[in-house]
Amino acid sequence: MAKSTKISFSILFLILALAPLLMSDFRISLLAKFLCFAIIAVGISLIWGYTGILSLGHGVFFGLGAYAVGMYLKIQASPGGIPDFMQWSGVSELPLLWKPFANPVFALFMMIGVPVALAFIIGFFTFHNRIKGVYFSLISQALVVVFVTLFIGTQELTGGTNGLTNFTTGFGVYLTHPVVQKVLYYITILILLLIVLISLWLTQSRAGKLLVAIREGENRVRFLGFNPTTFKVFIYCVSAAFAGIAGGLFVLQVGMISPEMMGIIPSIEMVLWVAVGGRYSIFGAVIGAVLTNSAKTFFSESYPDMWLFLLGSLFILVVLVMPNGLVGVAQSLYAKWFRFKTSKKAGGTSYDANTNLQ
Amino acid sequence: MTQILTCNDVKVDFDGFFALKGVDLQVEQQEVRFLIGPNGAGKTTLLDVICGKTRATEGSVFFQEMEGSIHKLEEHKIALAGIARKFQAPSIFPQLTVLENLELAMKQKKTLWHMLFAKMDEPTKEKIEYTLEKINLTQERNRLAGFLAHGQKQWLEIGMQLIQDPQLLLLDEPIAGMSGQEREKTGRLIHDVSKECSVLIVEHDMEFVRNFSKQVTVMHEGKVLCEGDMNTVQNDERVIEVYLGRGKTHA
Ligand SMILES: Nc1ncnc2c1ncn2[C@@H]1O[C@H](COP(=O)(O)OP(=O)(O)O)[C@@H](O)[C@H]1O
Ligand SMILES: [Mg+2]
Numbered sequence: 001m002a003k004s005t006k007i008s009f010s011i012l013f014l015i016l017a018l019a020p021l022l023m024s025d026f027r028i029s030l031l032a033k034f035l036c037f038a039i040i041a042v043g044i045s046l047i048w049g050y051t052g053i054l055s056l057g058h059g060v061f062f063g064l065g066a067y068a069v070g071m072y073l074k075i076q077a078s079p080g081g082i083p084d085f086m087q088w089s090g091v092s093e094l095p096l097l098w099k100p101f102a103n104p105v106f107a108l109f110m111m112i113g114v115p116v117a118l119a120f121i122i123g124f125f126t127f128h129n130r131i132k133g134v135y136f137s138l139i140s141q142a143l144v145v146v147f148v149t150l151f152i153g154t155q156e157l158t159g160g161t162n163g164l165t166n167f168t169t170g171f172g173v174y175l176t177h178p179v180v181q182k183v184l185y186y187i188t189i190l191i192l193l194l195i196v197l198i199s200l201w202l203t204q205s206r207a208g209k210l211l212v213a214i215r216e217g218e219n220r221v222r223f224l225g226f227n228p229t230t231f232k233v234f235i236y237c238v239s240a241a242f243a244g245i246a247g248g249l250f251v252l253q254v255g256m257i258s259p260e261m262m263g264i265i266p267s268i269e270m271v272l273w274v275a276v277g278g279r280y281s282i283f284g285a286v287i288g289a290v291l292t293n294s295a296k297t298f299f300s301e302s303y304p305d306m307w308l309f310l311l312g313s314l315f316i317l318v319v320l321v322m323p324n325g326l327v328g329v330a331q332s333l334y335a336k337w338f339r340f341k342t343s344k345k346a347g348g349t350s351y352d353a354n355t356n357l358q
Numbered sequence: 359m360t361q362i363l364t365c366n367d368v369k370v371d372f373d374g375f376f377a378l379k380g381v382d383l384q385v386e387q388q389e390v391r392f393l394i395g396p397n398g399a400g401k402t403t404l405l406d407v408i409c410g411k412t413r414a415t416e417g418s419v420f421f422q423e424m425e426g427s428i429h430k431l432e433e434h435k436i437a438l439a440g441i442a443r444k445f446q447a448p449s450i451f452p453q454l455t456v457l458e459n460l461e462l463a464m465k466q467k468k469t470l471w472h473m474l475f476a477k478m479d480e481p482t483k484e485k486i487e488y489t490l491e492k493i494n495l496t497q498e499r500n501r502l503a504g505f506l507a508h509g510q511k512q513w514l515e516i517g518m519q520l521i522q523d524p525q526l527l528l529l530d531e532p533i534a535g536m537s538g539q540e541r542e543k544t545g546r547l548i549h550d551v552s553k554e555c556s557v558l559i560v561e562h563d564m565e566f567v568r569n570f571s572k573q574v575t576v577m578h579e580g581k582v583l584c585e586g587d588m589n590t591v592q593n594d595e596r597v598i599e600v601y602l603g604r605g606k607t608h609a
Contacts, residue, residue, distance in 0.1 A: 207473035209458050213451045220449045223409060224522065225437035225468045234470055 004334075008283045009196060016189050025178055032185040032253050034293045035192050039246040041273045041285035042192075042199050043239030048271065049279030050203060051235050052215030053132070057140030058270050060147045061115035061240040063262025065247025067151075068114055070164035070257045071098055072107035073175070077168040084166070089156040097157065104171055111248040112241050119240035123233040132218070144264050151259040163258025164251075175252060184253050191249065192286070195242055199282050202238070211235060265308075272311065275318050278325030288325060361420075362387050362526055362556045363408070368417035368429075370403055370580075377403040379580035380417070385526070390548065390557045392567050394591075395577035396600060401560045402446065404577070405528045408558075409443040410436040422525060438468065440525035444532060448511040452504025456495050456514055459503050460486050463518035485521065492547065493517035509540045516544070520551060527551065529559040533566055545570045576600075 016035070020028050040062055047053050074083045081094055081102065100106045122143060126136055151158045158164075173180045202208050210231055213221050218228050251257050260266075269292075277288020292314075300307050322329050363385040370378040378400045385391050393401050406412035408419055410433040418427035421439060428436055437443075450459050464485065466472060476482075490496045493513040498506060503514055512532060519527055529548070533541045545566060548557060561567050567574065567588060574591045576583040578600045584591060591597055 202474075205474050206461060206476045207470060209454055210462055210473055212453055213462055216451045216453055217449060219411075219433075220445075220451070221462075222433035223411075223437050223443050224463050224518070225434050226462075227432070227434045227468075230470050231473075 005200065005281075005283060012283070012286065013189065013193060017186075020182060020185065025181065028185055029181055029253060030297060031290075032181075032188050033250065034290045035185075035188045036246040036250040036253070037270070037273065037293055038286045038289040039188075039192055039195055039249070040243045040270050041277065041289035042195055042282055043242030044270055044274045045279055045282055045285035046199055046202070046211075047235050047239040048274060049281070049285070050208065050215065051211040051232065053232060053236070054137045054271065055140040055236070055239070056137050056264075056267050056271060057143040058239065058243045059262040059264070059267035060143050061119065061243035062247040062250070062266075062270075063147065063151075063257065063259070064114045064118065065111040065244030066251040066257035066261070067158070067164065067247075068101070068107050068110040068244070069170075069248040070167075070251045071101035072104050073167040073170045073251065074159075074164045075102045076170055077166060083159070083164075085159045085162070086156055091156055095157060108248065112244050115240040115244035115247075116237045119237045120233060123236040124229070127229045127232040127236075141264065141267070144262070144267050148259045148263050151262075158259075161259060163256060163261070165256035165258075167251075167255050170252065175255065181253065184249070188249050188253070191245065195245070196282055196286065203282065207231065207234075269311065272315055272318075274325075276314065276325055278327030280324060281327040284325050284327035287327075291326070360387055361385065362389075362422055363558070364420040365404070365408070366418045366420075368404070368407055368419065369415045370400075370407060370412060371415040376580055378407070378414070381577070381580070381582055383575060383582065385556050385558055388552055388554075388556055389573060390552045390559065390571065392571040392574045393558060393560045393577060394562070394564075394567060394574060395583070398579075399577040400580040401577055402530055403580075405443065405530055405558070405560065408436075408526075409433065409441055409528055411443075434468070437522070440523075441528065442519035442522045442524035442526070443528040444515050444519050444530060446530040446534070448508070448515050450503045450506075450511055450514050450518065452502060454503060455500050456490070456503055456506070457486060457499045459514060459518055460489055460521050464521045465523045489517045489521045492520065492550075494543070509536045512536060513544070516547065523554075525555050527555055527557045527559075529557060529561075531560055531562060533561065533563060541566060 016031075019031060023031070040058060044055070044058060047055055075081055075094070075098065078084060082091065086095075094102075101110070122139070126132075126139055131139065151163075152161050154160075167175055169175065175181075175184075203211070210221065210226060214228050214231060221228050247257070273289040273292045274285045275288070276292050277286065278284025296307055296311075299310055318325065324331070361384050363383070365381055365383040368378050368381045369376060381400070381404055383404070393404070395401055403412060407414045407429060410428070410431060414429045417429070419429040421428050421436075421441065424439060428439065431439075451462070454462070461478075461482075464482070466476065487496070490499055493516060495506075495510060495514060495517065498510065503511065506514060512535070516529075516532060519529075532548070533544050536544060541563070548559065549570060551557060571588055573585065574588055575585045576591055576594075576597050583596055583600065584594045586594075
């Protein structure tokens with residue numbers, strides 16, 4: 001692993017671990033939410049930055065993970081085990097689809113299982129049929145429309161537009177208790193750390209190099225004897241799993257999930273976080289998610305109407321001026337400084353393969 | 359000698375235009391076969407059919423002892439069966455290092471599971487170093503492939519084909535853009551390679567063909583025009599007419 005990656009992540013996780021000493025509970029709960037987003041961003045960096053597949057539909061995987069855990073929490077919070085919105089629609093018995101979600105282990109399993117299964121099916125049929133580029137992006141976007149419509153339309157099953165909210169307890173504790181919230185914050189850090197480590201390992205494995213090769217020339221990979229479908233489906237499933245986990249953590253900390261949160265705008269925002277941080281870098285994805293969302297909070301607190309406008313401008317700015325994101329800017333500054341130093345010392349330039357974009 | 363590759367009556371129809379109009383071709387074990395012919399003769403298309411990039415509209419392609427024609431198999435299955443293809447334009451992976459390019463190309467199980475857990479062990483390292491030496495890129499092993507000179511890219515790609523240990527190597531104009539010295543070296547490399555596998559090579563440079571060929575197949579307008587050694591071919595009236603008739607002295 002590149003030394004710079006190790007150092008950057010060590011500093012970041014140290015700051016995250018110490019943050020509760022310096023920040024109010026309110027800020028910490030915001031940060032925890034951003035860390036959930038960072039988990040999604042890592043997955044998007046894998047599929048978009050490394051493999052070159054632009055998914056504009058990761059909101060769905062996030063949403064499915066969130067609903068899986070949300071269903072468990074909703075059953076917990078409902079006297080008699082029947083959620084309030086079902087009672088309003090006159091449902092007197094828990095629907096079959098909901099029953100197994102009374103079991104927390106099952107819910108956690110489905111938080112990963114459902115997004116992965118969906119990614120597998122969509123991925124297999126698109127990638128096997130060699131649908132790629134813009135066409136895949138469009139399909140992934142259509143997926144969002146389908147699911148949002150489906151979730152809004154089946155009010156008595158999903159809570160409709162309002163989604164699932166008003167949770168109380170889960171896993172034997174009161175979710176809103178400050179200590180529980182703090183523990184959840186640290187659990188989120190640990191899971192983010194785990195996901196970062198898995199992703200770094202993955203990108204450095206031979207399979208990770210093959211992902212880059214697929215990005216650079218999918219057809220060439222075939223003539224070396226690889227079936228790119230397998231690898232593309234795999235990485236799509238991995239990133240869907242990450243988004244699902246993020247959704248589960250999100251619902252535990254934020255206490256609600258609705259179709260709007262898995263819609264088109266959030267799905268595009270997810271891609272934007274990664275673009276801002278630097279899509280070719282796992283670290284870039286993490287800080288991209290945290291910084292973009294911090295900016296969003298700052299601006300929505302001060303100028304609530306401006307955020308979407310700013311978001312659009314930010315996207316144009318990133319695409320035009322810094323295609324490799326903040327990490328790319330940092331790398332080129334470092335490379336300039338490094339060259340300046342060595343040219344003063346040795347009177348020449350040197351090339352270091354570690355400063356490339358992987 | 360036994361045949362490694364047999365093409366029977368291969369036709370390719372590009373929306374009404376027949377790039378191949380029924381090609382028969384046989385390549386023997388450890389043979390180096392040159393394929394020449396004017397531009398647009400269908401040489402590249404024939405290689406495309408053999409490696410699965412283009413589907414033959416009619417005809418069949420038999421490879422080694424494999425049952426049935428391979429012309430309907432997916433590209434990666436043909437590659438795994440032992441056919442390696444070097445394209446006209448260098449098609450290396452520019453954002454990977456020279457070493458990583460070879461690491462991916464190398465003969466190995468090309469499954470997800472193997473690629474996730476594969477280690478850089480001693481035999482692997484040796485094999486890569488051996489190939490690096492063969493293609494003269496030992497010094498460049500940690501450079502990004504995109505930064506190599508044109509000739510070096512061509513070699514890297516040849517190296518990526520060799521390290522697959524193919525049974526049949528398809529080369530499309532491998533010396534295009536190379537200097538005289540580089541051409542010479544490539545010629546010798548191909549000669550060495552032919553001890554271990556068969557080579558089917560498209561080349562424009564007559565000097566090169568004369569120096570390194572035994573058997574030459576001339577193609578014209580989607581058909582095989584004639585076959586033989588360079589002398590026979592050069593004195594064949596049909597060949598002279600095709601080349602002179604078009605006012606060209608090179609292939
Ligand atoms: N994908 C394609 N679609 C339509 N025509 C093609 C295609 N590929 C090649 N051709 C045509 O087929 C003929 C043979 O091309 P090619 O095999 O590249 O010739 P060569 O390699 O001998 O110069 C040419 O006339 C070319 O224009
Ligand atoms: Mg050609």
